[in-house]
Amino acid sequence: MNANSPLSAQAAAELQSMLKRHGSDPHALVQILREFQAFAGWLPRPALLHVAKALNLTLAHVQGVADFYRFFHTEPVGAYRVLFSNNITDRMLGNEALLRQLCGLLKVARNQMRADGLVSVTTSSCTGLCDQGPAVLINHHQVVTRLTQERIAQMAELIEQQVPAEQWPAEWSHVDDQIRLADVKLGPQPPPGSALAAALAREPQAMLDDLKRSKLRGRGGAGYATGTKWQLCRNAAGQVHYVICNADEGEPGTFKDRVLLTSYADTLFEGMTIAAWAVGASRGLMYLRGEYRYLLEPLESSLQRRRDMGLLGNSIQGRPGFDFDITIHVGAGAYVCGEESALIESLEGKRGVPRIRPPFPVEHGYLGQPTTVNNVETFCAVTHIAVHGGAWWAGIGTPQSTGTKIHSVSGDCERPGIYEYPFGTRIGRILEDCGARDTQAVQVGGPSGVCLSALEFDRHIGFEDVPTAGAFMVFDRSRDMFEVARNFAHFFAHESCGFCTPCRVGTELVVRQLDKLKRGYGSSADIQVLYELDKLMHGATHCGLGAGACNPLRDTIAKFRPAYEQHLKSLHFVAGFDMDAELSQARRVTGRNDSGAHLENLE
Amino acid sequence: MMNDHRIDALSPGTFALDGHEVEFGPGDSILQAARRAGHYIPHLCWHPDFAAHGSCRLCTVKVNGRTGAACTIAASSGQDVESDTPELNAQRKTLLQMLFVEGNHFCPSCEKSGNCLLQATAYQMGMEGPHFEEFYPNRRVDASHPDLLLDLNRCILCGLCVRASAQEGKHVFAMGGRGVSSHLLVNSESGQLDDSAIGPTDRAANICPVGAILPKRRGFVIPIGQRRFDSHPVSQEDAT
Numbered sequence: 001m002n003a004n005s006p007l008s009a010q011a012a013a014e015l016q017s018m019l020k021r022h023g024s025d026p027h028a029l030v031q032i033l034r035e036f037q038a039f040a041g042w043l044p045r046p047a048l049l050h051v052a053k054a055l056n057l058t059l060a061h062v063q064g065v066a067d068f069y070r071f072f073h074t075e076p077v078g079a080y081r082v083l084f085s086n087n088i089t090d091r092m093l094g095n096e097a098l099l100r101q102l103c104g105l106l107k108v109a110r111n112q113m114r115a116d117g118l119v120s121v122t123t124s125s126c127t128g129l130c131d132q133g134p135a136v137l138i139n140h141h142q143v144v145t146r147l148t149q150e151r152i153a154q155m156a157e158l159i160e161q162q163v164p165a166e167q168w169p170a171e172w173s174h175v176d177d178q179i180r181l182a183d184v185k186l187g188p189q190p191p192p193g194s195a196l197a198a199a200l201a202r203e204p205q206a207m208l209d210d211l212k213r214s215k216l217r218g219r220g221g222a223g224y225a226t227g228t229k230w231q232l233c234r235n236a237a238g239q240v241h242y243v244i245c246n247a248d249e250g251e252p253g254t255f256k257d258r259v260l261l262t263s264y265a266d267t268l269f270e271g272m273t274i275a276a277w278a279v280g281a282s283r284g285l286m287y288l289r290g291e292y293r294y295l296l297e298p299l300e301s302s303l304q305r306r307r308d309m310g311l312l313g314n315s316i317q318g319r320p321g322f323d324f325d326i327t328i329h330v331g332a333g334a335y336v337c338g339e340e341s342a343l344i345e346s347l348e349g350k351r352g353v354p355r356i357r358p359p360f361p362v363e364h365g366y367l368g369q370p371t372t373v374n375n376v377e378t379f380c381a382v383t384h385i386a387v388h389g390g391a392w393w394a395g396i397g398t399p400q401s402t403g404t405k406i407h408s409v410s411g412d413c414e415r416p417g418i419y420e421y422p423f424g425t426r427i428g429r430i431l432e433d434c435g436a437r438d439t440q441a442v443q444v445g446g447p448s449g450v451c452l453s454a455l456e457f458d459r460h461i462g463f464e465d466v467p468t469a470g471a472f473m474v475f476d477r478s479r480d481m482f483e484v485a486r487n488f489a490h491f492f493a494h495e496s497c498g499f500c501t502p503c504r505v506g507t508e509l510v511v512r513q514l515d516k517l518k519r520g521y522g523s524s525a526d527i528q529v530l531y532e533l534d535k536l537m538h539g540a541t542h543c544g545l546g547a548g549a550c551n552p553l554r555d556t557i558a559k560f561r562p563a564y565e566q567h568l569k570s571l572h573f574v575a576g577f578d579m580d581a582e583l584s585q586a587r588r589v590t591g592r593n594d595s596g597a598h599l600e601n602l603e
Numbered sequence: 604m605m606n607d608h609r610i611d612a613l614s615p616g617t618f619a620l621d622g623h624e625v626e627f628g629p630g631d632s633i634l635q636a637a638r639r640a641g642h643y644i645p646h647l648c649w650h651p652d653f654a655a656h657g658s659c660r661l662c663t664v665k666v667n668g669r670t671g672a673a674c675t676i677a678a679s680s681g682q683d684v685e686s687d688t689p690e691l692n693a694q695r696k697t698l699l700q701m702l703f704v705e706g707n708h709f710c711p712s713c714e715k716s717g718n719c720l721l722q723a724t725a726y727q728m729g730m731e732g733p734h735f736e737e738f739y740p741n742r743r744v745d746a747s748h749p750d751l752l753l754d755l756n757r758c759i760l761c762g763l764c765v766r767a768s769a770q771e772g773k774h775v776f777a778m779g780g781r782g783v784s785s786h787l788l789v790n791s792e793s794g795q796l797d798d799s800a801i802g803p804t805d806r807a808a809n810i811c812p813v814g815a816i817l818p819k820r821r822g823f824v825i826p827i828g829q830r831r832f833d834s835h836p837v838s839q840e841d842a843t
Contacts, residue, residue: 049792058774058777058790059790059791059792060774060775060776060777060779060788060789060790060791061774061777061790063777063779063788063794064777064778064779064780064788067779067780067781068779068780068781069781070781334781351778351781356655356657356675358677493782493783494782495782496781496782496783497781497782497785498760498780498781498782498783498784498785499658499760499785500657500658500659500660501658501659501660501661501698501701501702501759502660502698502701504705504760504782504783504785505701505702505704505705505783506701507782507783508705508738508782508783509701509704509735512736529735532697536694536697536698539663539670539694540660540663540670540694540698541660542657542658542660542672
């Protein structure tokens with residue numbers, strides 16, 4: 001299909017029925033684009049124009065939304081779109097060689113569509129399968145885990161033979177929960193409806209008061225008191241109140257929500273329903289990250305079962321006036337949408353740019369109405385608190401960090417997977433349990449969290465000491481911590497929404513500085529520049545993405561400085577310019593880009 | 604305009620800006636109140652006639668020790684606001700350098716030189732060079748319109764044209780792309796300016812603080828030396 005040729009009659013009809021299914025609601029723009037792309041493979045401009053007219057939006061607005069999300073394509077892409085998860089853990093498992101192998105077998109250049117339009121191969125941010133990587137995502141839908149050279153060779157053949165991805169060996173797409181250690185949240189679950197019944201036995205305010213007694217704090221990273229958030233939302237005036245589940249688990253190295261969504265969906269949905277009772281909401285939304293698209297159908301079935309059981313819908317559990325239902329919105333590849341106001345923008349069919357706050361979502365959230373946004377794990381915790389009481393929960397963990405936390409353990413250890421511990425657990429204990437040996441460092445809470453060296457393994461998980469959103473990536477002494485930081489720097493630059501100057505330009509400058517060090521052209525002056533950028537981005541960005549983007553850099557420079565210095569040309573030499581970069585003009589003028597035209601290839 | 608800027612005498616309040624007392628009215632941001640009172644806080648994406656954007660971050664100040672953009676923080680009684688400090692001005696200089704290296708800004712050959720808010724603010728903050736390596740991006744120039752030139756090489760993504768055009772009900776501009784590839788989009792089927800609804804007298808066509816949107820055939824009508832910032836630095840401009 002040419003970029004500007006009109007839509008085929010079939011495509012137009014398909015698009016029309018999608019628009020109709022969404023009631024031509026402009027707030028459904030992201031969902032409509034996603035569904036049409038699943039049908040057509042990409043989003044040609046005539047389709048964007050059709051959508052714009054139908055939704056009464058400008059073409060530029062629709063185009064701006066379409067090219068904000070990494071999983072949307074406004075240029076033709078291969079019929080098979082292979083995305084290699086490119087988290088540091090995938091890299092440590094050898095994804096780079098596998099990507100090159102696949103490109104070689106399929107005779108396709110990375111990041112480019114093969115001339116016959118059959119396949120595109122590229123990388124994506126962490127897809128949440130670090131415990132069973134290297135992993136790929138096919139056509140923004142199907143996952144393949146535990147890649148090996150053999151699997152890649154077979155995959156290349158299947159693609160060449162144009163076997164639909166749904167017909168590939170089923171075991172390739174098998175995703176294990178890998179629960180290695182279960183505590184209260186991952187242990188036996190209350191039967192569906194029992195926690196809700198316990199909540200409904202009390203007045204909403206009584207439920208809220210008990211939640212405050214539990215001292216539960218949000219599990220998504222920021223650690224805001226859930227009871228306080230819900231109280232603010234309940235108190236806020238509005239026509240409708242909304243409950244939103246943030247299942248946009250994008251922090252690299254985090255995959256605990258994947259497991260909760262896979263095997264604990266009832267507990268999660270029950271927590272959302274209890275939230276609706278407590279804050280007085282009638283509508284719930286789940287924002288499911290695009291990488292977890294394969295979980296959509298099972299989650300929808302789970303919702304339907306709950307409707308059939310009278311646990312969702314009108315007069316829930318026979319209580320007149322308690323009406324609540326949940327719809328699932330699937331994201332399209334944007335880490336920044338994990339920030340709650342960006343998530344709401346995306347739910348409203350817009351670019352996922354964080355809002356100016358205040359006002360906060362509890363007062364002015366989805367469609368301007370009072371909205372509580374909570375993490376998957378938080379809702380699950382609420383269900384258990386409704387059954388066992390706030391005092392019980394407050395008795396687990398530490399005074400400021402009550403209850404348990406689920407950790408996604410990956411990297412250099414014998415037993416990667418899911419571990420649940422009460423807050424207050426020692427880092428070293430987790431390392432022992434997962435079979436980590438000769439450990440150099442642990443990245444807790446993902447790239448925007450903290451990097452701990454061996455001197456700090458006696459510290460404890462908790463808001464008082466080492467807070468975490470759930471990632472726990474282990475690096476042994478064979479790893480180059482500079483490469484870890486460089487991977488994270490590329491991640492942040494890739495995921496910056498581009499709205500504010502310090503994050504948009506700063507993340508890119510950090511990448512350029514680190515790549516320069518990697519090429520061996522760096523000097524100690526470059527490390528000084530990195531310090532400056534870190535300082536600026538901590539105070540001047542619009543949201544937390546930019547503010548945290550230099551955390552891995554700061555930690556690794558401070559704790560593993562020799563890893564940086566080994567990449568420096570000289571500790572004292574100040575490089576004036578990059579010789580090879582200077583040649584780029586000459587390359588452009590002469591139209592040459594062969595290996596002889598690059599300095600590093602000349603002896 | 605004056606009415607919009609009136610301070611409601613019924614609910615006066617004051618905060619301290621670098622030790623000066625500043626009065627504010629209901630709904631004022633720190634930047635709004637400061638500008639009305641004749642104080643300068645560096646800014647690029649803020650404009651008194653439009654809702655705050657908060658993207659350039661030049662107006663970042665410290666309020667009771669916490670940093671934030673003065674254009675997005677509501678003024679309230681008793682705030683202690685620091686703005687004109689060596690630390691914050693150094694940070695502003697870095698932000699300006701970032702904007703300069705991100706785009707293609709060649710002041711000597713730019714018609715906007717002397718009238719440019721980016722250039723004037725860079726002078727104000729004592730910026731003497733780019734500090735970082737230039738990106739030299741390959742950006743679009745749209746000369747399709749008979750009266751207007753759109754040169755994205757100079758765009759700083761302040762969104763003022765987007766807001767102005769929305770306010771005029773035309774919605775000619777929108778933001779596209781993401782991260783360092785973010786860029787301005789023109790609303791028309793071809794994506795070109797001449798197919799859009801923009802007119803040369805639109806607010807959106809005249810609000811660009813830099814030289815990204817320029818009227819054609821006006822080159823050097825005002826000679827260098829007689830331009831907006833030739834007689835006074837940006838800090839001594841009126842609030843409007």
